[in-house]
Amino acid sequence: MSYYKAVGRVRGECPHSHKSIKNAYKCVVRDSISCHSLGGGAYSDRVVKAFKDGEQFELNEEERNELFRLERKRAYGATLKEL
Numbered sequence: 691m692s693y694y695k696a697v698g699r700v701r702g703e704c705p706h707s708h709k710s711i712k713n714a715y716k717c718v719v720r721d722s723i724s725c726h727s728l729g730g731g732a733y734s735d736r737v738v739k740a741f742k743d744g745e746q747f748e749l750n751e752e753e754r755n756e757l758f759r760l761e762r763k764r765a766y767g768a769t770l771k772e773l
C-alpha cells in the first residue's frame with residue numbers, strides 16, 4: 691500500500707496516510723499555518739514524503755511535478771480549498 695505523509699525532522703510525521711499528493715500538501719500547508727500563528731518566527735519543517743509498506747521514499751519525478759504545481763498555485767494566492 692502506498693500513501694503520502696507530511697514529515698519534518700522537528701515537527702515529526704502527521705498522523706494521516708494521505709492517498710494523494712494534494713491532500714498531503716494541504717496537510718503541510720495547514721501545519722505551516724498553525725506554526726505561523728504561534729508567532730515568534732515559528733515555522734513548520736514538514737514536507738511531503740511518499741511511503742510504501744511503511745518505508746519512506748523521496749517523491750518521483752511525476753510526484754515532484756504535481757507538488758510543484760500545487761506550490762505554485764499556493765504562491766499565486768490559492769486558498770486551501772482552491773488547490
Ligand SMILES: [Zn+2]
Pocket residue numbers: 695696704705706707708714717
Ligand atoms: Zn497529514
